[in-house]
Amino acid sequence: MGVPAIELQSVDKSFRKNRVLRGLTLQVETGRTFAFLGRNGAGKTTAIRMLLGLLNRDDGSIRVLGLDPQIDPIGVRSRVGYLAEDQTMYGWMRCEEILRFMAPFYPTWDHQLALQYARDFDVPLATKIKHLSKGQNVRLGLVLALAHRPELVILDDPALGLDPIMRKQFNRDLITHLQGEGRTLFYSSHLLYEVEPVADEVAILDQGRIVRQSETDALRRDVKQIVLHREAAAVLGETASVLHRRDEGQESAVVVEEAPGVIDGLRREGVEHRVVELNLDEIFEAYVTGNNQDQEPKTATTLRVAGDA
Amino acid sequence: MSVLHTEKDTDMNSVWLSLLWKEWSEYRWKLAALSVAILVPPFLFTAMIEANSLQVFIHNLMGTLFSYGFLAGMFLGMGVAARENGVGTTGFVQSLPIPMWKAAAAKLLVASVTAATPIVLLIVVSYGCYRSGFIYVEDMNHFFAWRNVDPAVPGAVAGWFLSCLLAAVFGTLSLLWWAAALGVNRSDEIRAGAIGFLGIVAIWFCAGYLLYLSDKYDLRVLQEGLELVTAAAPAGPMSQFNPSFPWSYTQKPTYMSIVFSMIALIGHAGVLGWFLFRFGRVSPKTGRGDKLQSETVVAGSPKAPFKSQLTAIAWKQMRETGPLAVLALPAILAMSGLVVWTASDEQLNFSQIFLQVGASMSFFVVLVAGIGLYLDELEPGLNHFWRSRPNDFRLWFGIKYFAGILVLVTVLGIPLFLAGWSQWSDTYNREWKELWGGTLFGAWFFVITYSLAMTAQCLVRQPIYAVVLTLATMCLGVFAVSQIDVKPQVSVTAVAVIGMILSLAVVIALAWKTVKHDWGWKQ
Numbered sequence: 041m042g043v044p045a046i047e048l049q050s051v052d053k054s055f056r057k058n059r060v061l062r063g064l065t066l067q068v069e070t071g072r073t074f075a076f077l078g079r080n081g082a083g084k085t086t087a088i089r090m091l092l093g094l095l096n097r098d099d100g101s102i103r104v105l106g107l108d109p110q111i112d113p114i115g116v117r118s119r120v121g122y123l124a125e126d127q128t129m130y131g132w133m134r135c136e137e138i139l140r141f142m143a144p145f146y147p148t149w150d151h152q153l154a155l156q157y158a159r160d161f162d163v164p165l166a167t168k169i170k171h172l173s174k175g176q177n178v179r180l181g182l183v184l185a186l187a188h189r190p191e192l193v194i195l196d197d198p199a200l201g202l203d204p205i206m207r208k209q210f211n212r213d214l215i216t217h218l219q220g221e222g223r224t225l226f227y228s229s230h231l232l233y234e235v236e237p238v239a240d241e242v243a244i245l246d247q248g249r250i251v252r253q254s255e256t257d258a259l260r261r262d263v264k265q266i267v268l269h270r271e272a273a274a275v276l277g278e279t280a281s282v283l284h285r286r287d288e289g290q291e292s293a294v295v296v297e298e299a300p301g302v303i304d305g306l307r308r309e310g311v312e313h314r315v316v317e318l319n320l321d322e323i324f325e326a327y328v329t330g331n332n333q334d335q336e337p338k339t340a341t342t343l344r345v346a347g348d349a
Numbered sequence: 350m351s352v353l354h355t356e357k358d359t360d361m362n363s364v365w366l367s368l369l370w371k372e373w374s375e376y377r378w379k380l381a382a383l384s385v386a387i388l389v390p391p392f393l394f395t396a397m398i399e400a401n402s403l404q405v406f407i408h409n410l411m412g413t414l415f416s417y418g419f420l421a422g423m424f425l426g427m428g429v430a431a432r433e434n435g436v437g438t439t440g441f442v443q444s445l446p447i448p449m450w451k452a453a454a455a456k457l458l459v460a461s462v463t464a465a466t467p468i469v470l471l472i473v474v475s476y477g478c479y480r481s482g483f484i485y486v487e488d489m490n491h492f493f494a495w496r497n498v499d500p501a502v503p504g505a506v507a508g509w510f511l512s513c514l515l516a517a518v519f520g521t522l523s524l525l526w527w528a529a530a531l532g533v534n535r536s537d538e539i540r541a542g543a544i545g546f547l548g549i550v551a552i553w554f555c556a557g558y559l560l561y562l563s564d565k566y567d568l569r570v571l572q573e574g575l576e577l578v579t580a581a582a583p584a585g586p587m588s589q590f591n592p593s594f595p596w597s598y599t600q601k602p603t604y605m606s607i608v609f610s611m612i613a614l615i616g617h618a619g620v621l622g623w624f625l626f627r628f629g630r631v632s633p634k635t636g637r638g639d640k641l642q643s644e645t646v647v648a649g650s651p652k653a654p655f656k657s658q659l660t661a662i663a664w665k666q667m668r669e670t671g672p673l674a675v676l677a678l679p680a681i682l683a684m685s686g687l688v689v690w691t692a693s694d695e696q697l698n699f700s701q702i703f704l705q706v707g708a709s710m711s712f713f714v715v716l717v718a719g720i721g722l723y724l725d726e727l728e729p730g731l732n733h734f735w736r737s738r739p740n741d742f743r744l745w746f747g748i749k750y751f752a753g754i755l756v757l758v759t760v761l762g763i764p765l766f767l768a769g770w771s772q773w774s775d776t777y778n779r780e781w782k783e784l785w786g787g788t789l790f791g792a793w794f795f796v797i798t799y800s801l802a803m804t805a806q807c808l809v810r811q812p813i814y815a816v817v818l819t820l821a822t823m824c825l826g827v828f829a830v831s832q833i834d835v836k837p838q839v840s841v842t843a844v845a846v847i848g849m850i851l852s853l854a855v856v857i858a859l860a861w862k863t864v865k866h867d868w869g870w871k872q
Contacts, residue, residue: 092737114739114740115739124737128731128733130665130725132668133665136651139654140661141665143655144654144655144658144660145661170536
């Protein structure tokens with residue numbers, strides 16, 4: 041196996057007293073589509089900025105395409121295609137002008153490819169950027185990210201702000217297109233159902249830590265919800281890795297890791313139960329709300345009171 | 350009831366209070382900065398000259414009021430006109446369930462208070478110093494004689510201070526309102542400032558030229574009519590309260606004074622009405638794109654990309670600074686043309702006056718251009734965009750800096766040099782040393798203003814604060830230079846040249862470090 045496209049080892053980052061990343065470790069192999077999942081404020085954008093050498097780490101090591109972005113940020117950025125969330129570009133430039141302007145910054149820029157992408161993505165080349173709709177802005181950002189044939193494409197919540205139909209098109213058409221070209225894709229999002237059909241691998245980031253990194257299919261096989269009697273659930277909590285538990289009447293719904301083994305154990309013990317398959321969204325929720333259960337009731341109460349007003 | 354209603358909220362239960370609170374929150378530190386900026390220079394320069402006399406102080410006071418009035422009026426005006434657009438909050442204000450004129454009025458009111466309060470403070474403090482004997486009252490009769498003030502008459506000096514106060518307040522507010530009305534709804538403050546500046550200069554130029562012609566051909570009725578109409582012009586109301594102007598209330602019959610006031614009132618009511626009506630009537634920054642799908646194809650064959658980073662960055666910077674300079678060009682050319690044209694006119698020494706006006710205009714344009722260099726690029730979104738590209742920072746910084754200054758030197762510096770050269774060539778005892786010394790100093794002042802404004806903007810990231818910081822640094826610089834005691838055996842020229850180079854190097858290096866490491870005040 042060659043050099044991983046991205047490799048982070050025990051990376052820490054704080055902004056004054058606010059510790060944003062805590063020992064972040066992950067690895068993305070070349071040619072994979074990697075979904076980097078986390079709630080707003082989990083540290084996704086900070087991690088991405090460090091991958092591009094825009095922020096320095098406090099501790100740990102980072103390699104992007106074999107380079108340290110802190111030492112060689114220009115080298116990294118030349119080989120990476122990057123689209124920021126809600127990307128802002130020079131509003132006074134026309135789309136065609138920004139393509140011409142960006143060309144000399146990338147040694148491998150292919151202007152014919154840029155124009156081809158612009159046509160394929162319906163980017164209005166003669167229009168000023170300040171007059172683009174959000175969808176067109178994202179598509180122009182993608183053209184800028186792809187026209188130099190990058191080895192690695194980093195998309196930071198690119199579909200943020202698009203309507204549902206455009207988001208679906210974005211995921212279905214563009215991501216599939218990039219996968220078809222064999223690019224390594226590092227895709228940050230907080231909307232799991234969107235990345236589920238396209239991601240080979242996911243990492244869930246919560247409060248600056250990776251709480252789970254796995255192949256998408258393996259994750260779905262591994263994490264399941266088990267509904268069983270409340271007392272049995274209490275016993276299960278002592279023996280299995282429980283991510284989330286919700287009690288309703290005499291029953292409890294428990295989301296567990298290593299579900300096949302747990303289910304086998306329950307069968308062997310003759311405990312009555314039902315297994316519910318979870319989608320990636322629900323798995324993600326189990327991981328991140330499981331770590332923040334103390335905060336959940338407070339938020340719910342606040343919303344309810346505000347709603348009553 | 351809901352928990353959303355707290356005691357604090359009840360204080361803001363009216364639309365006007367909410368709007369005024371929001372504007373006050375945005376302007377209070379500007380008010381503090383402007384107050385410091387206006388109070389320090391007259392005392393600093395008076396102390397610097399080491400002649401703590403009333404005469405010196407009053408000269409410094411007047412100079413400070415003129416500079417403050419123009420800069421505060423223009424910069425606050427351009428902020429009122431376009432800051433909401435510049436920071437992308439126009440859409441939010443539009444979404445509020447209130448008429449836009451209310452938001453505009455609250456903004457203008459707080460900005461006006463912000464502009465006027467430092468003037469009041471300065472005059473009150475100055476008068477207090479005069480009354481308390483803090484400033485040495487020296488040869489008062491001679492000093493006030495040509496201002497038509499008799500210090501022996503009770504209240505005459507107080508009246509003179511009051512005239513100064515009213516002239517400065519009304520002049521500043523008039524400029525602010527004109528700048529706001531002319532630049533309303535522009536996409537950012539720099540564009541608003543450029544449009545406002547051009548409009549104001551055009552009005553002044555027309556008024557000045559017509560007054561000059563009417564005076565030259567002795568057309569008294571036209572001249573008096575024009576003098577009255579200037580009441581509605583930018584800073585026009587100032588003249589009624591300034592005893593130095595021939596058409597001030599002290600030198601005209603009462604009925605003329607009333608007519609002048611009415612014209613000022615009606616003219617400025619129109620300007621305010623235009624601003625209030627126009628404010629916020631603009632599409633938010635994005636959203637037109639869906640209607641523009643057909644523009645995908647560029648007419649003709651697409652142009653080739655730029656070959657190098659150098660040409661790409663230079664092209665971009667010239668496109669950004671160019672419009673400002675091109676907008677200033679007609680005004681400067683007209684002024685410079687007038688300077689050259691009137692140089693042969695012995696009846697009125699307009700050439701020197703207009704050279705000074707041209708230099709003042711250039712100072713403003715260079716200040717705005719320096720601030721504009723990183724105004725947008727240090728806004729969070731764009732800041733992230735250009736930093737995330739594989740650009741060579743040395744090229745990015747260097748080419749931006751030099752391309753900007755090249756545009757300014759070409760458009761402003763050369764006409765001013767020609768005007769100065771015309772002045773010099775008309776003098777009887779021409780000394781080449783004077784010409785080149787003046788040119789060198791002028792060029793340095795041009796570049797240091799641009800560089801200081803750029804550095805200040807990079808540090809504080811708001812134009813009005815950047816102006817205050819730039820001017821404060823200049824004042825301190827002048828004060829520091831005045832304290833240098835050059836020994837007779839040392840060449841003053843050599844010290845001056847080394848000082849110029851060093852000061853430029855320090856200022857540019859600070860900007861370099863600030864931009865490179867993204868230092869500076871982030872809101």
